[in-house]
Amino acid sequence: MTTDLHLWIIPLVPLAGFLVNGLFGRKAPKPIVTAVALIGALIPMLMVSAILFRFSSLTLPYIQHIGTWISAGSFHADFAFQLDQLTLVMLCVVTGVGFLIHVYSVGYMAEEDGYWRFFAYMNLFLFFMLTLVLAENFLLMFVGWEGVGLASYLLIGFYYTRDSAANAGKKAFIVNRIGDFGFLLAMFLLISHFGTLSFSIIFTQVTLHPALEGGFLTAIALFLVLGAVGKSAQIPLYVWLPDAMEGPTPVSALIHAATMVTAGVYMIARTHVIFDRSPVALATVAIIGTATAFFAATVGMVQTDIKRVLAYSTVSQLGYMFLACGVAAYTAGIFHLVTHAFFKALLFLAAGAVIHSLSGEQDMRVMGGLRKKIPITFWTMTAAVFAISGFPPLAGFVSKDEILYQAFIAPGPGKLLWAIGLLTAGLTSFYMFRLWYMTFFGESRALPHEEEIAAAVHARRDTKIALEDDPHPGHAAHGSHGHGIHESPWIMLWPLIILAILSVIGGWMGWPEGLGGGNWFAHFLEPAVKAAHLPYEQAAVALSTGALSTGAINGANTAPAGSKQIEIILAIISTLVALAGWYAAHLMYYSRPELPDRMASSLRAGYATLKNKYWVDEIYGAVVVAPILFIARWVLNALIDRGVIDGGTLAVGYTAQGFGALVARIQSGNIRSYAGWLALFAALVLGTMYFGWAVHWIPR
Amino acid sequence: MVPISWYLVLSAILFSIGVAAFLIKRNIITVFMSIELMLNAVNLTFVAFAHQWHQVSGQIFVFFVMVVAAAEAAVGLAIIIAVFRARSTLNVDQIDLMKL
């Protein structure tokens, strides 16, 4: 059936919203700006819902050509969108969570001066993210890739009057750039080997040559990994994500939890055909993911800024998704992406509500006892905390457990990866409950006066909030409320509630078969991420029908074999680990609150290392940034730019000047000198004319 | 029986003396006179060639040169008078600015 889905409308509506709000939003009244922004987020969501209903009747992958973009010799790149199961999943996440966060932001950013600017940028981000997800070729995906980086920069630096925010935006953009460089190199290699950047053509080519593996495919895959590492904040390019918390909280929720950072995972899943042919690349992905997950969890354990804990948590959970992709369990990785979007966005939004109700306070050490005062926020956040810690039957348990199971049964170092992942799960549970206890339980440690808050924040170096004289600028107006800690308005609470419900039941669509479920999600997604292991005949059949039967796959692929018993045992172990984490947090932050300080003083070196994030930023600063700055300032600027280039140009000028000065001395104004020159040159001319013919200068 | 070339050499000598006088003398009127000397030398050349090739056009040329030299002498001397009025000097070396 060739129904026209008008896919092009989905990204272009938010773009229109950006243009309207960007051009006219400054003078427009706030309700208009709100309406435009919400429509820009709502219409894509409605269109995706409509596609959902029609989905079973489509032939996949559904490709829609909008027009030709580049046509240079034998290379073509088009504006083309594609739709398959993977795309649909991503679309649902982006538009659904995106819309909820837009609604939330209406309340959160209500008092801001740059209200119109915020929503313009958010719509711009939606446009680019949707382009990234819908793209049918690498080039268009790269447009979206870069664009979300740009939107991220704009939104991180939203409070542009603050130095720290501007610096954080720059840092994010520059670190992303390093990753984008990898993506570009991968694209160049793809062009040189396949002559095209279209997904369908490349993947068909690779699939039709089952013997093709390693070599240049590994190179392409590794460069793609570099790009993903930059965008999804893995080691070594994660350093921008904690600093990105300078942006408003809805930005952290949308971009740095649910959508942009997951673009790397999406990209790996999308190009899985190439990755499946390169065991080296897959191993790299798995190792990076596991290491990052563990590393970030350790740092997140000792952070005191609520948003920073969540930032490191995001890095850690992204590590899980990378781990999943690294063991070729792409459906598990995408599933965790979806559930993570639910509970992480919820966590950030709830944290935003907490910050909002405390008039800008982000330091957990001065929180406490909020349970009774902001109950709805408390209960929704509780749902998210339990979900991320991996308690059954909530969403986080299902997806994380699936990943750990796939890691366990994977060949090679699978068990080691599983062990580290399990330990990380325990740490996750610990630091999330730590956050939970410090924020909502115990006596309120909030300071009564705002000057004291500001002074105290000044003294703390790890929060990196550079407040001048007032508290968090976006909430300066709230500071003068004067009626204490209050629940957020309903427009902010409804998205929290919806996301909380999703965090609880969202995992049920992927309930694993080992534990008695039907794993609808994995089966739904399989056709999009599973075709590469087939031998030639079945690959041809698969491609011609466009849909694959799971029976043929399970019979022919080389996916590792698991068993129901192992799955059940692993599930029980992970639940126990999560409980252990909860108990440890309960012990240290509820029943015996003097324990953390005692542990900190006794393990001073270790604690200091964690507190300072392993000094990674400082190391980068010294090893990478300082030499580059030195080269830029002294070699490129002073030596080459001013010395060679300017010098060369100036030298030409000075030469002309000097030569001119020299020649100008002939013009002395003295008649006799003129006559002297005349006589000389007249003799010369005469001589040339008479004798010139002898040397064939002048014709006879 | 004077070879024509002797006339020509004579005119060359006169011309060079004129050039030398132009370069050496400092009085502006003397410089002007050296110009007249050069013109006369050239006139001699023309007449010599006119005699050589039995053409009258050489002498016609001399005629016109004389006319022009006369006009030029008149105007030039008027200019010298004007310059003298402005600068009060007849020294060529001291008249080296364009503006009067």
Add this chain to the structure above:
Amino acid sequence: MNLGLFIVFGALCVAGALNLLFQRHPINSALSLIVVMSSLAVLYLLLGAEFLAAAQVIVYSGAIMVLFTFVIMLLNAGKEERTHGSKMAYIAGIPGAAALLALLAFIFISRGGSFGSARLGEYIVTTTDLSRVLFKNLLLPFEVTSVLILIAILGAVALARKEH
């Protein structure tokens, strides 16, 4: 006799020119120049240019040089001062003049040797011949020169007038 006349008056020309060069007072230079011009008139006669010889004496020696003399007297030009104006004139000019002389002499002697000699009375251009060409073929240039002279007069008057 032709040769003798030529040598005498040629030498006179050169002597007068050299005197113009070496005299310090401009009036002496002017008088030397008159000598040169008169000698040249004789040389023109030797070459058969009757009208030109007459014109030379009348126009050049009689009018132009007299004009020079009047201006010298008007401006009360005195002896030349010894100022150092321009080295370049000597450095570039004298070699230039010498080179010119050498070159011209060389050309005239080497190529002019084939010209032959001038015999007295061999080719005489009468005034009639001259005017025939002048008023028939070159009437327009002739008239133009009269306009030229008119303009020169006007210019001279305008330039030399005393400003009131």
